[in-house]
Amino acid sequence: MSVSPFAEHTTRLTRSLINALVSEHDDAALASRVREIAADLSAAAEDPSVVEIRDPMRPRSRFRLDLTPASSARNPIAPPLEIRHRVRGAAEDDGTAESYADVVLPLQYQGPPGRVHGGIVALMLDQVLGDAAHASGLPPAFTRELTLTYDAGTPLNSTVRVSGRISRIEGRKRFMEGEITADGVVTARARGLWISPREQSAPASSRS
Numbered sequence: 783m784s785v786s787p788f789a790e791h792t793t794r795l796t797r798s799l800i801n802a803l804v805s806e807h808d809d810a811a812l813a814s815r816v817r818e819i820a821a822d823l824s825a826a827a828e829d830p831s832v833v834e835i836r837d838p839m840r841p842r843s844r845f846r847l848d849l850t851p852a853s854s855a856r857n858p859i860a861p862p863l864e865i866r867h868r869v870r871g872a873a874e875d876d877g878t879a880e881s882y883a884d885v886v887l888p889l890q891y892q893g894p895p896g897r898v899h900g901g902i903v904a905l906m907l908d909q910v911l912g913d914a915a916h917a918s919g920l921p922p923a924f925t926r927e928l929t930l931t932y933d934a935g936t937p938l939n940s941t942v943r944v945s946g947r948i949s950r951i952e953g954r955k956r957f958m959e960g961e962i963t964a965d966g967v968v969t970a971r972a973r974g975l976w977i978s979p980r981e982q983s984a985p986a987s988s989r990s
């Protein structure tokens with residue numbers, strides 16, 4: 783489901799407000815930034831129907847109404863991840879279907895200085911592996927297990943790539959794997975298990 787320009791514009795301004803709150807420690811400077819953002823919010827709210835935005839997020843998520851804190855265009859706490867789909871080329875592998883997102887994480891996602899918070903790293907991998915687990919034709923499934931390995935700090939303020947793919951399927955179980963890379967170097971790896979609830983995966987004739 784697409785997000786209106788007004789909603790996406792308001793979400794972007796709210797992200798700017800969140801960023802100002804963590805970046806600006808001088809109250810006078812913060813107040814000035816808050817006034818600017820508040821004026822922009824009010825101006826758009828005067829007539830939502832005329833709001834236009836540059837480069838809107840294109841909803842490629844496999845989930846129809848995406849409100850998640852990871853990839854929603856209308857949720858201000860989402861970075862947001864703009865998830866795409868591809869088949870890995872011969873240089874990297876063997877034609878495996880993959881979900882991936884290139885994203886820049888600003889200061890509000892910081893854990894240790896200069897590094898992305900480990901919980902946000904897990905959030906991003908959960909979302910991208912979850913998207914990959916829903917490759918066409920597969921029934922809905924939930925994360926049952928997610929194991930993270932943090933190999934190096936994931937940097938703030940520069941583009942990182944979050945990728946995920948199915949490694950094998952056994953009945954209702956989908957075993958997933960993925961990683962985050964920065965400048966081609968792996969900073970975090972994930973392995974996970976997604977399971978379809980019994981009623982989702984049962985043959986139609988056996989459903990009551």
Ligand SMILES: CCCCCCCCCCCCCCCC(=O)SCCNC(=O)CCNC(=O)[C@H](O)C(C)(C)COP(=O)(O)OP(=O)(O)OC[C@H]1O[C@@H](n2cnc3c(N)ncnc32)[C@H](O)[C@@H]1OP(=O)(O)O
Nearest residue numbers: 845850908909912922923924925926927975977978979980
């Ligand atoms: C309807 C869905 C809509 C979704 C489409 C809307 C999406 C909208 C946006 C979402 C975007 C995505 C976001 C990211 C993904 C989340 O964040 S998902 C949210 C977080 N996860 C959850 O809430 C899941 C909570 N857990 C559950 O609900 C249930 O445990 C599950 C996953 C449905 C599984 O329930 P169950 O079928 O009762 O599980 P159970 O029988 O114990 O295990 C199944 C089988 O797996 C085996 N197993 C269990 N654990 C393991 C293990 N660690 N290793 C190996 N085997 C194992 C069991 O032995 C069993 O084997 P069999 O006996 O069948 O041979």
